[in-house]
Amino acid sequence: MSFSLxxxxxxxxxxxxxxxxxxxxxxxxxxxxxxxxxPSLGCGKLSxxxxxxxxxxxxxxxxxxxxxxxxxxxxxxxxTNIIVEKIQINQDNNISGCPNVARGVHLVTRTxxxxxxxxxxxxxxxxxxxxxxxxxxxxxxxxSGIGPADHLxxxxxxxxxxxxAVGSNLVCSGS
Numbered sequence: 001m002s003f004s005l006x007x008x009x010x011x012x013x014x015x016x017x018x019x020x021x022x023x024x025x026x027x028x029x030x031x032x033x034x035x036x037x038x039p040s041l042g043c044g045k046l047s048x049x050x051x052x053x054x055x056x057x058x059x060x061x062x063x064x065x066x067x068x069x070x071x072x073x074x075x076x077x078x079x080t081n082i083i084v085e086k087i088q089i090n091q092d093n094n095i096s097g098c099p100n101v102a103r104g105v106h107l108v109t110r111t112x113x114x115x116x117x118x119x120x121x122x123x124x125x126x127x128x129x130x131x132x133x134x135x136x137x138x139x140x141x142x143x144s145g146i147g148p149a150d151h152l153x154x155x156x157x158x159x160x161x162x163x164x165a166v167g168s169n170l171v172c173s174g175s
Contacts, residue, residue: 015045018043019043022042022043023043027041027042027043028042028043029042029043029044030042030043030044031044032044033045049062064078075125075126077122079107079122081109081110082107082108082109082110083107083108083110084105084106084107084132084140085106085107085108085119085143086105086106086140086143086144086145087102087104087105087106087128087130087140087141087144088102088103088104088105088106088121088123088144089101089102089103089144089145089146089160090102090103091160100160100161102124102127102128103123103124104121104122104123104124104128105121105122105124105128106119106120106121107119107120107121107122108120134170135170138166138167138170139167141163141166141167142155142157142166142167143157144160145157145158145159145160145161146160146161146163146166147161147162147163147164147166147167148162148163148164148166148167148168149162149164151167
């Protein structure tokens with residue numbers, strides 16, 4: 001496959017030279033880095049943006065700029081090296097007039113002392129924003145009891161809300 005068709009910016013000459021150099025030492029060009037059919041080692045095109053100082057602009061910097069973090073630090077909880085185990089859902093009709101309200105997030109550290117993970121819960125007064133991607137978000141909803149009831153029961157998860165569409169229609173873009 002010719003990689004020159006993939007690039008059309010002013011930096012394409014340098015990109016093409018880099019890819020050619022990689023191919024010269026035996027690294028294949030990977031046209032779709034998300035495809036399981038591609039080799040696991042090679043060179044390919046990645047998309048990222050740079051800020052005004054030409055530093056790589058990550059999602060962290062794009063969505064949590066320092067001034068925003070400082071402005072909202074009283075209601076923003078940032079945790080690193082953790083895994084969200086489930087959303088704490090209170091099943092109480094007295095809260096906000098809704099039968100099911102997310103009130104916290106159960107977390108576990110990736111690295112605990114003595115190889116024992118530490119578990120904790122972060123509580124909220126208002127809302128939880130779930131942004132774990134196309135696979136992580138439905139997985140987390142199902143671990144929390146929201147999803148197809150039969151599937152949740154198969155895994156001994158208490159059903160909070162039977163929503164058959166959670167986790168369905170997922171398609172791998174690489175296939």
